[in-house]
Every structure is written in structure tokens, then in C-alpha cells.
Amino acid sequence: MIDPAYSPQEARGIWVFLEQDAGVLAPVSLELLAKARALATESGAELTGLLVGGDLAALEATAAKLDLDRVVSVAHPLLTQFTAEAYAHAVDQVIRTQKPDIFLLGATAYGRDLAGRLAVMLRTGLTADCTDLALEAGTGLLLGEVSGFGGGVLATIRCEQHRPQMATVRPGVFPEPAAADRAAAKVERVNVDVPAAKCLVKVVARHRKTGVDISRAERLVVAGAGARGEMPNIEALAQALGAEIGATRVAVDEGWAERERQIGQTGVIARPKLALVWGASGASQFTCGIDQAEMVVAVNQDPEAAIFESADICIVDEVAPVVKALVAELQSHGGAE
Amino acid sequence: MTRELHTLVCLKVVPKSEEVGVDRETNTLDRANARSEINPPDMNALETALALKDRFGGRVSLMSMGPPFVIPTLRVGLAMGADHAYLLSDRAFGGADTLATSLTLARAIEKLGDVDLVLCGEESSDGATAQVPPGIATWMDIPQATYAMDVDFEPGQRHLVVTREVRDGEEVLDVPLPAVVSVKVSCNEPRFMDTGRFALLDNEELVTTWTADDLGVDREHLGLAGSPTSVAGLKEAAQASGRRRELVSGTPEEEGKILYERIIEFLRGAGTRGQEAPG
Numbered sequence: 298m299i300d301p302a303y304s305p306q307e308a309r310g311i312w313v314f315l316e317q318d319a320g321v322l323a324p325v326s327l328e329l330l331a332k333a334r335a336l337a338t339e340s341g342a343e344l345t346g347l348l349v350g351g352d353l354a355a356l357e358a359t360a361a362k363l364d365l366d367r368v369v370s371v372a373h374p375l376l377t378q379f380t381a382e383a384y385a386h387a388v389d390q391v392i393r394t395q396k397p398d399i400f401l402l403g404a405t406a407y408g409r410d411l412a413g414r415l416a417v418m419l420r421t422g423l424t425a426d427c428t429d430l431a432l433e434a435g436t437g438l439l440l441g442e443v444s445g446f447g448g449g450v451l452a453t454i455r456c457e458q459h460r461p462q463m464a465t466v467r468p469g470v471f472p473e474p475a476a477a478d479r480a481a482a483k484v485e486r487v488n489v490d491v492p493a494a495k496c497l498v499k500v501v502a503r504h505r506k507t508g509v510d511i512s513r514a515e516r517l518v519v520a521g522a523g524a525r526g527e528m529p530n531i532e533a534l535a536q537a538l539g540a541e542i543g544a545t546r547v548a549v550d551e552g553w554a555e556r557e558r559q560i561g562q563t564g565v566i567a568r569p570k571l572a573l574v575w576g577a578s579g580a581s582q583f584t585c586g587i588d589q590a591e592m593v594v595a596v597n598q599d600p601e602a603a604i605f606e607s608a609d610i611c612i613v614d615e616v617a618p619v620v621k622a623l624v625a626e627l628q629s630h631g632g633a634e
Numbered sequence: 635m636t637r638e639l640h641t642l643v644c645l646k647v648v649p650k651s652e653e654v655g656v657d658r659e660t661n662t663l664d665r666a667n668a669r670s671e672i673n674p675p676d677m678n679a680l681e682t683a684l685a686l687k688d689r690f691g692g693r694v695s696l697m698s699m700g701p702p703f704v705i706p707t708l709r710v711g712l713a714m715g716a717d718h719a720y721l722l723s724d725r726a727f728g729g730a731d732t733l734a735t736s737l738t739l740a741r742a743i744e745k746l747g748d749v750d751l752v753l754c755g756e757e758s759s760d761g762a763t764a765q766v767p768p769g770i771a772t773w774m775d776i777p778q779a780t781y782a783m784d785v786d787f788e789p790g791q792r793h794l795v796v797t798r799e800v801r802d803g804e805e806v807l808d809v810p811l812p813a814v815v816s817v818k819v820s821c822n823e824p825r826f827m828d829t830g831r832f833a834l835l836d837n838e839e840l841v842t843t844w845t846a847d848d849l850g851v852d853r854e855h856l857g858l859a860g861s862p863t864s865v866a867g868l869k870e871a872a873q874a875s876g877r878r879r880e881l882v883s884g885t886p887e888e889e890g891k892i893l894y895e896r897i898i899e900f901l902r903g904a905g906t907r908g909q910e911a912p913g
């Protein structure tokens with residue numbers, strides 16, 4: 298067994314990485330807070346939020362109002378933009394001195410990059426892309442539920458001897474908490490050393506796509522490969538329903554929808570009330586992104602298509618005539634408000 | 635003159651996801667009936683490596699940690715144009731979590747000594763942690779760039795320009811070599827096998843197998859022994875989360891009409907439910 302950075306006996310408290318980019322917190326960090334608070338209440342642990350960045354003054358004020366006992370703020374000019382090496386180097390120093398028991402991050406590109414590096418620096422275990430978190434009865438160990446094989450298998454993973462117990466959590470699985478009604482958390486500024494040798498990667502450009510975030514859409518009209526040639530009708534349907542467009546990876550690769558609209562394991566985990574899925578085969582890498590929809594309608598010409606296992610209403614037919622009929626129906630009734 | 639580029643592609647041979655189940659009696663994975671394939675994004679990593687070789691020359695090596703039965707699958711990569719394959723195979727590697735897996739791969743890459751660029755897939759289709767690429771980079775103490783959509787090389791500078799996908803957009807990174815880069819699934823179209831290279835499929839000399847002794851790593855740091863995480867439980871995901879699976883059929887017009895009615899009925903009901911239970 299590799300020697301851990303510190304022992305379970307020394308470890309204290311639950312930490313959440315408050316991922317930010319250009320001064321805005323990532324939604325998944327907020328989603329994590331409600332869950333982390335429940336775990337902290339159960340174990341009597343202190344809940345700490347970790348901010349990392351260039352100038353954090355404004356974010357410190359925001360973070361202090363969240364449901365946290367404490368905010369640790371790590372500011373350094375070389376941390377203004379996220380780069381995995383510099384962030385990992387900075388956070389490693391803080392973790393080694395403060396010795397949290399549990400450290401949770403969002404499973405975003407930045408969260409996974411940071412967690413993946415940090416776990417090796419700290420020689421500890423990292424449970425990836427959790428869809429649920431709990432504490433084990435008796436031992437109090439963190440249990441992370443993860444899915445594998447494209448969502449077909451659920452495993453529960455724990456880390457017994459090494460600290461911190463690290464986990465990344467998939468965006469969209471926990472609801473965002475309501476605003477906290479508590480005294481402002483105290484903010485503790487911590488200095489770190491960021492050597493230039495840890496800043497070899499340079500961010501040359503950052504393009505932000507604005508607007509579309511289908512993870513919060515109430516209604517989704519989803520195009521799969523079987524919707525070929527039908528995008529105008531799919532768009533008309535979305536408009537008549539007041540829905541957002543979503544897409545399978547194949548449909549995104551075809552250029553029928555922007556990449557932010559991809560649903561599934563490497564896209565968005567959506568939690569709409571209603572999802573209408575047109576011409577998708579139902580690969581588990583896709584269906585894990587609509588499993589939390591309240592109602593799923595699937596249209597596919599293949600009666601054996603796996604998508605029907607994940608649907609409440611199943612129509613075995615071609616996309617084109619059914620989407621047209623539904624649009625006509627909606628238009629004749631003046632939409633679906 | 636600059637030294638030629640040596641690119642190493644990490645290939646994981648995985649069981650086809652849809653063919654894996656859970657043995658309900660023992661609660662262990664049942665892969666007996668699953669066929670093997672190269673993890674799909676690793677094929678995109680290999681294509682990235684071969685495209686760089688086409689443009690700038692150099693060598694492409696393949697590396698995989700796994701049992702000997704993956705060798706035929708690795709030969710596919712050789713037939714596509716890779717120069718050599720390394721298989722890391724030893725019982726001591728078994729049961730490795732991502733800490734031990736990335737350590738094993740990193741030490742084997744270091745043993746080669748001259749690797750400039752390590753290319754991986756973004757994540758595997760089985761474990762799907764995406765932790766191995768940052769893990770390799772950290773054990774080797776070199777930079778990383780994950781979720782790459784495009785990888786370009788400036789030979790004179792020995793730098794990569796990587797366009798990668800992040801939460802709400804894209805980033806362009808300047809990455810000095812040596813570095814680890816993981817690529818997105820379907821960021822390119824993997825080429826077909828080169829029929830002229832089919833003879834290589836039987837060439838034993840093109841595949842080198844290394845065991846734990848070859849890597850000189852403390853066995854306590856490998857495989858199950860070297861893994862801080864453990865699996866506390868395993869189950870098959872609840873099939874389709876209790877969906878109703880009501881079949882609606884008729885002419886397309888009839889289907890459209892029934893669908894409309896079902897949707898309106900549902901939205902009216904869900905509307906009131908939504909008010910009681912936020913989120």
C-alpha cells in the first residue's frame with residue numbers, strides 16, 4: 298500500500314471545491330453543497346468551501362452567504378485562469394496543511410482535471426463521476442455510487458485508509474439548494490506558492506458559448522440519427538411546445554445541433570419534466586442523460602430499439618409523419634401552455 | 635535538427651458495454667459473453683497520433699495494460715500504422731484502481747525513455763473515470779491537456795496547440811512537450827487497417843510484453859494491493875427506471891393526436907405537481 302499523505306485519525310471535515318470561472322460559480326458546486334451539508338449534519342463535521350482563483354474578493358462575499366461553515370480562499374495571480382498543474386499544486390499545499398477527511402468536486406472538465414492530478418499527488422483514492430453519495434453505517438466512510446459500462450452497472454466505491462476521501466460528482470444529479478438562511482461563513486485566506494515551473498501550459502484563448510444550458514430545460518425535443526432531414530420539423534415542434542432542442546451524439550456529430558445540446562454520459566444529464574426523443578437507438582451512454590426526466594416519449598421505426606425500455610410512451614413509426622402530425626395537432630390547438 | 639517525434643498511445647481493450655451484465659448470485663461482473671474492442675475514444679487518439687506521424691514523421695507506439703488475450707486487438711492498431719506495441723501484463727497488475735493503473739502506465743512509459751507525447755482517450759467505456767490521463771501526467775510530472783477536439787504540433791517549438799472542450803465552451807492551450815493529451819470520442823475518423831500491413835498481424839516481434847519485474851515498481855504499489863479505493867458493492871442498474879412503456883399505435887395522424895392528448899394531460903398534471911415540489 299502506498300503511504301497516504303495523512304492518516305484517517307488526523308483527518309477532519311468535509312470540503313467542497315467551489316469551482317469558478319471568470320468570477321461565476323459552476324452550478325454543480327452549488328448542487329454539491331446541499332448533499333455535502335446533509336453528510337456534514339449526519340457526521341457532525343464542519344463544512345468548508347474552497348475557492349481558488351486570481352482575484353477572489355467578490356466571490357468570497359458570495360461564498361460566505363452559502364450554506365457553509367467556513368470558506369477557504371486561495372488567491373494567486375497565476376491561478377486567474379484554470380490550468381490543471383497550477384491549481385493542483387496550490388490545492389495540494391492547502392489540503393496537506395488542513396487535512397480534510399472528505400473532498401468533493403464537480404465532475405466538470407476542470408473538476409476532473411484537478412481531482413485526477415491531486416489524487417496522485419496526495420496518493421489517495423478518487424471516486425469518479427458519482428451519481429450519489431452516502432456515509433457507510435458504522436464506519437462513517439464515504440460511499441460513492443458510480444455507473445460503469447455505459448450506465449449498465451452501478452458500483453459503490455469507498456476509500457478506507459487514505460485521506461482525503463475524494464470524489465467527483467456528476468453535474469445535474471443533485472438539485473440546487475434553496476438559499477441558505479444562516480449567519481455568514483467566515484472567510485479564511487490562505488497563501489500558496491505557485492512556481493512558474495508548474496505553469497507550463499498557457500491558455501491562449503477561451504471561447505464561452507453563451508445561452509444554451511439544456512440541463513435546466515423543462516421540456517426537451519431530442520433528435521437522434523433517425524431524425525435525418527427532419528430538423529425543420531423537430532425545431533417547429535420545439536417551438537410549438539416551448540421546448541429546448543437536445544441531441545444524441547450522432548446528431549451532434551452530424552451538425553444538426555450544437556455540442557452543448559448533447560445529452561448523455563459525455564454531454565448533459567437533463568432533468569426535464571418531458572422529453573420527446575426522435576430516432577435514437579437508446580444506447581446507455583445516451584439514456585443516462587434522460588433517465589431523470591419525469592416523462593419520456595420515444596419514436597423509432599425499429600420495434601426492438603432499446604430506447605423503448607427507457608420510455609413511458611412508445612411509438613413504433615417513422616420520425617417524419619409523426620412529428621408532422623404532432624406539430625399540426627399542437628398548432629391547431631395553439632401550442633401547449 | 636530536431637529529434638523525431640515519438641508518440642505513445644494508451645489503448646484500453648474493453649468489453650463491449652452492451653454485452654456486460656452482473657451475475658445476480660455473486661454480484662460480480664459477468665463479461666463471459668462480451669466481445670472485446672479497443673475503447674472507442676482510444677481509436678481517436680490513435681488516429682491523432684497517426685495523422686501527426688503522416689505530417690511530421692516520427693514513431694507511434696501503443697501501450698496497454700491488460701491480460702495477454704488483448705494482443706490480437708492491439709494488432710489492429712499495428713495494422714492501422716503504429717510501429718510497435720507494448721503490453722503490460724502480470725497478475726500483480728490485476729484489480730488496479732486509477733492510482734495504480736496510472737502508476738503502472740507512467741513507469742512503463744518512462745522505461746521507454748524517449749516518449750514526447752502520450753495520447754489517451756478521454757475516458758473508458760467501462761470504468762469511465764477519465765482519471766488515468768491526469769494520473770499518468772502527474773506520476774511523470776509533466777503537463778496535461780484533456781478533452782481535446784484538435785491537436786496541432788509546432789515541430790520547431792516542440793509545442794502542441796490543443797483545442798479542448800470545457801464546461802461552457804472551448805479553450806485553446808499551448809502545451810510544451812513532453813505532455814499527456816486525452817482526446818474526445820469522435821473528434822476524428824479513425825482510418826481503416828492498411829491491408830499492406832496485414833502481414834504484421836502475425837509478427838510476434840512487434841509486441842513486447844512487460845511484467846511487474848520489468849517495471850521495477852514495488853509490488854505493493856501495483857494492482858489491488860496498490861489501490862486505495864475498493865468496490866463495496868455492485869449491482870445492475872435498475873432497468874429503465876420503471877418506465878411505463880405504453881405502446882401507442884395507429885396511423886401517423888392518430889399517433890400524433892394521441893401523443894398530443896397524452897402530453898397535454900401530463901403537462902397539466904405535472905404543472906400542479908411542479909408547484910408543490912420545487913426542483
Ligand SMILES: Cc1cc2nc3c(=O)[nH]c(=O)nc-3n(C[C@H](O)[C@H](O)[C@H](O)COP(=O)(O)OP(=O)(O)OC[C@H]3O[C@@H](n4cnc5c(N)ncnc54)[C@H](O)[C@@H]3O)c2cc1C
Pocket residue numbers: 520521522523524544545546547548559560561562563564565575576577578579580581582583596597598599602614615616617674675757758759819
Ligand atoms: C465513451 C462514450 C461516450 C458516449 N457518450 C455519449 C453521449 O453523451 N450521448 C450520446 O448520445 N451518445 C454517446 N455515446 C454514443 C452512444 O454509444 C451511441 O452511439 C449514440 O447515442 C447513438 O446515437 P443515435 O441513437 O442517435 O444513433 P443510432 O444508434 O444510429 O440510432 C438511430 C436510431 O434511429 C432509428 N431510425 C433510423 N431512421 C429512422 C426513421 N426514419 N424513423 C424512425 N427511426 C429511425 C434507428 O432504428 C435507430 O434505432 C458515447 C459513446 C462512448 C463510447
Ligand SMILES: Cc1cc2nc3c(=O)[nH]c(=O)nc-3n(C[C@H](O)[C@H](O)[C@H](O)COP(=O)(O)OP(=O)(O)OC[C@H]3O[C@@H](n4cnc5c(N)ncnc54)[C@H](O)[C@@H]3O)c2cc1C
Pocket residue numbers: 422423424425443444445446450451452454644645646647673675676679697698699700730731732733735739753754755756757758760761762763764765766767863
Ligand atoms: C464500474 C466501474 C467503476 C469504477 N470506478 C472507479 C473509481 O471511481 N475510482 C477508481 O480509482 N477506479 C475505478 N474503477 C477502476 C478503473 O476502471 C480501473 O482502474 C481502470 O484500470 C482504469 O480506469 P478507467 O477505465 O476509468 O480509465 P479512464 O481514466 O476512463 O481511461 C482514460 C484513458 O486512459 C487510458 N487507459 C486507461 N486504462 C488503460 C489501460 N489499462 N491500458 C492502457 N491505457 C489505459 C486509455 O487511453 C483511456 O481512454 C472502476 C471500475 C469499474 C468497472
